[in-house]
Amino acid sequence: MDIGVFLPTGQDQWAAHNARDLIGFARRGEEFGFSSLFVNDSLLSPRIEPLTMLAAAAPVTERIRLGTGALLPVLRRPVQTAQTLASVDQLSGGRLTVAVGAAFPGHFGRPLHELSQVPWERRFARLDETVALWRALWAGAKEFHGEFHSFAELPPATAPFRPEGPPVWLGGATPAALERTGRRYDGWLPYPPDPADYTTGLEAVRQAARNAGREPEAVTPALFVNVRIDRSTGAARRTMDAYTRANYGLPLTGTEQIQAFALGTPDEVAATLARYAAAGARHVVARLGALDLSDQSDQLEKLAALTRPGSR
Template sequence: MDIGVYLPTGQAQWAAAGPRSLIEFARRAEQSGFCSLFVNDSLLTPRIEPLTMLAAVAPVTERIRLGTGALLPVLRRPVQTAQTLASVDQLSGGRLTVAVGAGFPGRFGRPLHELSQVPWERRFARLDETVALWRALWAGATEFRGAFHSFTELPPATRPFRTEGPPVWLGGATPAALARTGRHYDGWMPYPPDPADYATGLAAVRAAARQAGRAPESVTPALFVNVRIDRSARSARRVMDAYTRANYGLPLAETERIQAFALGTPQEVAATLARYTAAGAHHLVARLGALEPPDQLEQLDRLAAVTNLGST
């Protein structure tokens, strides 16, 4: 099993120490044995832009995988984004993984499309086509024809470090997203609150992959999970509640109906993560429930201990 962690790129998380503290966090994560560093994406809260963050981290790390989870392609022009992603893959020596999403209804979906002046309708088809355009550019295509993007002449593109380009994962757990993951994507990175839903979703992804003539095991089963390790479940919930209010403007009780959480003592957190791995998750990426940099580093160390990273 692979264990990764999110960089705390939201301004509320690094304001006390400054954004350069994120570089130290990245180095510490690699030294502690984590296999990946992920960044998330939004225009609705102040944060360090994710691809800028990964470009900064790439030269100061050596082996840890760098990822987006989830990048929102609607916020960027597709040809330029393909070049940026290829550049980060080159700078990192082929360590980039790109998890993408299309947003979801409500306060975290439609406003992003409005800011980007892109229609909300057919957002999933637009996402799939954008990824197809990226892959075509990385493969050296000189033209592309689609429903949303058409180019009769494409200039030579920046090639990724790897010939096939970075793996592209999809975040999402609707029936349509599961089918699309199995047909088109290299990995699946949802955040279901119930491990049983993860198992059901993964089975659907693998069935779709088989129907598309792909090997089911070619789709990496990943998980985005919020983690807080504390002296008691009550204490962990109190701190995580402050975190979700700062990050989303939502209380924990509301957020945990949407996302996966592992909260409590080291034993309780380990047990929750084990339920997801039993459901089939192979790559867990934890977002630490900590607003202050010293607490973030403490949580990083606790998670490394809980997952036995030091012994691997």
């Protein structure tokens, strides 16, 4: 199972240091043997813009994959975003993976759309069409006609490193999201709290792929999971509770009803990750539960020691 990590791009996490220290964090992620470095996307909290962060990480790394988890495409101009993604793919030598989402109802959804002046309604259809437009641009299409975007003449686009463009994954686990993942996307990046739900969701994705005439194995089964390794379960939960309150304004007890968590001693965290591996996950992206960059670095080292023996 491939193990990746999220870069701590939130300003609260690096403000006591320097944003440039995130470059060193990216280098250490590669040195420790992790498979990928991912970045979050949000307009509701100050953070380094995700595609800017990946562009900065690309030239200082050589092997590790670079990803978004999840980018919110409908909040951006689609043609310019396609060019930016192709540019990062070129600068990284074809190491980019683009996981996308359409935001969720409630406190974190509608305000994002209001800030971006994009309608909330039909956001999923808009997302699918935006990704289709990216792929058309990367393939050299001369025109594009859709419900939300129509261009009688498209300019020459920046070509990605790979002719087909970077793989595009979908985040989400509703029945509609599972169906769309199987039919249209290259990977699945959910965060179900129960590994059993991962198993049933993955089977639904693969069945949708079969129904669409695709190979089920063409969809990468990934997992977004919050991780905290500590001396005890209690210590890990206390720190993660502070982390979820800082990030979401929600206690851990509420957040763990909707997201995946692996908390506790190294053995406990390893056991949780093993359950998701048994459920079918093959690429895990860990968001480290730490409130500052020093603790993030410590968690990075602990996770490396747990999942990549001999990485130090």
